[in-house]
Amino acid sequence: MVDERKTIRIENYGDGITWLVLNRPDKHNAMNPTMHEEMLQALDELEADEQTQVLVITGSGEAFCAGQDLQEYFRELDNNPEKRLKISRASHQWRFQRLSHFPKITIAMVNGWCCGGAFTQLFACDFAIAAENAQFSLSEVNWGILPGGNVTKVVADCLSYRDALYYILTAETFNGKKAEAMRLINYAVPAEALREETIALAQKLMKKNPYTLRAAKEAYRAVRTMNYDQALEYLNAKSAQLKTSDPERGRETGMREFLDRKSYRPGLEPYPRHS
Numbered sequence: 001m002v003d004e005r006k007t008i009r010i011e012n013y014g015d016g017i018t019w020l021v022l023n024r025p026d027k028h029n030a031m032n033p034t035m036h037e038e039m040l041q042a043l044d045e046l047e048a049d050e051q052t053q054v055l056v057i058t059g060s061g062e063a064f065c066a067g068q069d070l071q072e073y074f075r076e077l078d079n080n081p082e083k084r085l086k087i088s089r090a091s092h093q094w095r096f097q098r099l100s101h102f103p104k105i106t107i108a109m110v111n112g113w114c115c116g117g118a119f120t121q122l123f124a125c126d127f128a129i130a131a132e133n134a135q136f137s138l139s140e141v142n143w144g145i146l147p148g149g150n151v152t153k154v155v156a157d158c159l160s161y162r163d164a165l166y167y168i169l170t171a172e173t174f175n176g177k178k179a180e181a182m183r184l185i186n187y188a189v190p191a192e193a194l195r196e197e198t199i200a201l202a203q204k205l206m207k208k209n210p211y212t213l214r215a216a217k218e219a220y221r222a223v224r225t226m227n228y229d230q231a232l233e234y235l236n237a238k239s240a241q242l243k244t245s246d247p248e249r250g251r252e253t254g255m256r257e258f259l260d261r262k263s264y265r266p267g268l269e270p271y272p273r274h275s
């Protein structure tokens with residue numbers, strides 16, 4: 001299935017992976033108001049889509065995303081406060097709230113330029129893989145603004161103090177290998193292997209119980225801002241909830257397959273899902 005919209009494209013070839021592609025290649029996939037509205041709508045649809053087990057966000061052409069569209073998002077909305085409010089809300093909702101709470105696994109596949117506002121969706125995805133030659137740029141100070149729209153916040157949460165301030169203030173570009181060394185992404189691979197490596201990661205994750213993965217990522221994100229006692233309490237409650245709500249009964253299956261049937265070893269692999 002290929003669903004072409006005005007500024008995005010949704011692809012799914014029946015293997016559980018949905019490719020959500022920012023599709024304004026002539027503008028390096030800069031995010032304009034239509035793209036924000038279409039992405040918000042698409043994420044709402046895909047949350048409940050049974051064909052989507054893993055969601056990959058990427059860009060068409062040479063860029064992942066060149067950030068907010070300076071003409072259509074900034075200049076044209078400067079004198080239209082009502083539309084600015086509506087679009088800025090959509091922009092934050094899809095790039096942060098929807099993506100970071102997306103119930104399936106999400107992967108940012110950074111195929112080229114990743115600038116400014118695009119760091120938000122990069123950070124919100126569970127995984128990020130980039131081409132070694134992809135270029136990253138916190139370009140805001142170069143055109144007279146600070147990294148707003150929560151870009152400074154995600155950079156502060158992801159990079160070290162020194163690296164974050166260095167790139168916020170110099171706006172120097174860095175490539176995929178450097179992004180890997182700074183742990184902004186999981187790993188960088190040669191550009192020609194990017195899609196295949198992304199599919200390999202998605203396939204590895206699809207072998208595991210999706211209800212467990214969802215609970216595990218929700219739990220990780222939630223405990224990051226809790227103290228030790230709160231986290232323990234929360235994780236106990238979350239574990240109890242998973243035990244009763246998991247339609248696969250993963251906990252029982254996992255124990256039965258290891259202890260009784262000896263069909264796998266959890267230290268090395270997931271339990272066979274359709275046993």
Ligand code: COA
Nearest residue numbers: 026027028030066067068069070071113115116117139140
């Ligand atoms: N907003 C609006 N248009 C953008 C854009 C953006 N953020 N980024 C790229 N474009 C447009 C260019 O205006 C150009 O359009 P045109 O062909 O109609 O003139 C087209 O995309 C290609 O960009 P160009 O600058 O010619 O490509 P390049 O390969 O020489 O340079 C970049 C790539 C990413 C270095 C450069 O496009 C750039 O600096 N973009 C702005 C990035 C930015 O600051 N983003 C942060 C916004 S929060």
